[in-house]
Amino acid sequence: MTTTLSRLLVLLTALGAVLVAATGPAHAHASLTGSSPADGEVVATSPERVELTFSERVSLTGDQALRVLDPAGERVDTGEITDLSADGVVRHGVALADGLADGTYTVAWQAISADSHPIAGAFTFSIGAPSETSVRLPAQGPGGSTAGTLYDLARFPAYAGFLLLTGGAAFLLVCRPGPAVRPHLQRLMLAGWTTATAATLALLLLRGPYTGTGLRDVVDTKTGTALLCRLLLLGAAALWVAALTADRARGRRARAALAGTGVLLAPATAATWALAEHASTGPWSWLAVPADLVHLLAAGAWLGGLAALLALLYRSPVPVPRAAVRRFSRLAFWSVVALAATGLFQSWRQVGGWDPLLSTRYGQLLVVKTALVALLVGTAWISRRWTARLADPPAGPAPDAPDAPDAPDAPHTPPPAPDGPDDPARRAQLARQRAAVQRTRRQRDRDRDSGRTGLRRSVLAEAAIAAAVLAVTTALTGSTPARTEAAAGTSATAPQPLSLQLPYDTGGPHGRGTALIDITPGVTGENVLHLRLEDPEGLPNGAEEVRIALTLPAEDLGPLRYEPAHVDVGHWVADDLRLPRPGDWELSLTLRTSEIDQTTETTTLTVG
Incomplete structure (x- = not known):
């Protein structure tokens, strides 16, 4: 490969890594959809346990997975997390x-999504009444550290190495370009194997800091197992590549045996991604995993094969046979068909509608990838036109043969007679002159064949676009699927508990203060009302009688009357409060602090 081409590919790889880094750390692919007690809820008595509900399967491992801290920061949980999932609901408790x-x-939790990404969060609840707390949790969760950034960056060369390895092997076995180019394809596959192995090892070592767990915990997870299996499969692939490019692999039986082994190795290696990432979660996962396998293998055959063709067009000592190029053209066509079919299925599965396609980061990246793939297919169509114009190289002895005759019009200066029949210096000079003549002939043949010149340019453009496609694909695998993000957004915008502060003055010596009212969950239907009375110094204040009335003037509904139960000093609870309709409700609070000291205060609360 020429120096200019090498520099260009290095630049494309660097740009791909920059694009992956610019997308930021991988986002959560599962989300907390509920808890008991709820975020901000005030309960009358101490609960027996804390339960968390998630949108998808998660793994909670390690001592820090689920902690409950009192106002002083001391743990009050037992540390033994129980899986309470049932009937499709993912729930864990302590x-x-x-x-x-x-x-x-304070409840602090951290978990690993089923598609390998770390998630974390925290919320508070109160017993009896809210209080000050000394708990200060870190603002940055797992995945946002330097290790998380490096982990995301390492995903790009892992994919790229796999594509080069599988694409080079597919080109050699399917397109059969001839023995003269075998060393160049061997170097391409070796580069892919080295890149994939180094990146996988880096991912395994970075996994612990990335998720905030130890190496032993990493190995016990689905992702850790997948990375270890990938390393073992890559070790077997190294032996396979060595056998594939050996001289004894040129027989038909040997090639068939190696092809059969490759048919087993390639899907098994691709499965280490499919079984540990997006395809393994969400709806239709039983079909998504094999579809993802086909998608990865088709990408390897097309994009990796494209890299192999590019290397041969610029590096091969002989022109690539027209038959080999046309075989690759057919292979690329069916690979694109497989990519389109599986890509559409995965897009429907992960997006689920037009609105998430444009309103979520995943959907926007998918639109960019689709545009790049369309551009890539257009460039490939141009390459197919150049392929149709290719001419076969002229027949004759191989250029590498030592007795290859010079072309009639090739620049050649007859060597001077040697000083002796066994003069090593003269033999070396003859060899250099012969090599120069051969290089000149090859360059002349390439320049005269306009079809190959056009094909080299179009394939180079394809490789540049393919690098961008790979970078966007890597960013997609590190992004929250649109359906999950949309669901999390819906959960995040759900109505929060209603909190009201209502000053009051009954006129008596101890009749002034503030009424603190919390209504949970603050939606239509059944609710729980907590009422706390505080004097001007913030201390609990008493009352002999408390009544509450709710009226919805817009619909002439009410008043609905309640007498909260007295549960503690300055604390009353109405656990049967019902708000049958949304709207602006008028709440009337009647307080009597003595036989003659009484007041009624009114405020408005909005129920969605």
Whole structure:
């Protein structure tokens, strides 16, 4: 490969890595959809456990996976996480110590999504009444550190190496370009194997810091197992490549045996991605995993084969036979068909509609990838036209033969007579002159064949676009699927508990203060109301009688009357509060602090 081409490919690889880095760390692919107690909820008594509900399967391993901290920052959970999932609902819980005191408690959790990405979060709930808390959790979750950035970057060469390895092997076995180009394809496959192996090893070592777990915990996870299996399969692939490019592999039986082995190795290696990433989660995963295998193998045959063709067009000592180029053209066509079919299925599965396609990061990256693939197919169509114009190289002795005759019009200066029949210096001079003549002939043949010149240019353009496609694809695998992000957005915008502060003054000596009202979950239907009375110094305040009335003037509904139960000093609870319709409700609070001191305060609350 020429120096200019090598520099260009290095530049494309660097640009691909920059694009992957610019997309930021991988986002959560599962989300917390609910909890008990809920975020911000105030419960009357100490709960027996804390439960978390997720949108997809997750793995909670390690001592820090689920912690419950009291206002002083001390753990009050037992540390033994229980899987409570049932009927398609993903739920995990941890038991709490008995008789927890009143105050605000913090729940901190971190987990691994089923598609290998770390997620984390925290929320608070209160027992009896909210309080100050000393808990300070880190703002940055797993995946956002330097290790997370390096992990995301290492994914690009892992994919690229796999494509080069499988594409070079497919080109050699299917297109049969001839023994003269075998060393160049061997170097391409060796480069792909080295890149994929080094990147996989880096991913395995970075996995622990990336997820915030130890190496032993990493190995026990689905992703860690997949990375270890990939290393073992790449070790077997090294022996396979050595056998494939050996002289004894040129027989028909040997080639058939090696092809059969490759048919087993390539899908098994691709499965280490399909079984550990997006395809393994979400709807229709039983079909998505084999579809992802086909997608990866088709990408290897097309894009990796494209890299092999590019290397031969610029590096091969002989012109690539027209038959080999046409075989690759057919292989690329059917690979594109397979890519389109599996890509459409995966897009429908991960996006699910037009709105997420344009409103989510995953959908936007998918649009960019689709545009790049369309451009790549257009460039490939130009390459097919150049392929149709190719002429076979002239028949004659191979250029590498030592007795190849010079062409009539080749520049050649007859060598001077040697000083002696066994003069080593003269023999070396003759060899250099013969090599120069051969290089001149090859360059002349390439320049005269306009079809090959046009094909080299179009294939080079294809390789440049393919590098961008690979970078966007890598970014896609590190992004939250659109359907998950849309679901998480819906959950995030769900109505929050309603909180009201209502000053009051009954006129008595201890009748002034503030009423704190919390209504959970603050939506239509059944709710729980907590009422706390505080005096001007913020201390609990008493009352002899408390009544609440709710009216919806817009629909002439109400008043709905409630008498909350007294549960503690300055604390009342109505656990049967019902808001049958959305709208602006008027809440009337009646407080009596003595036989004659009483007041009714009114405020408005909006129910979605």
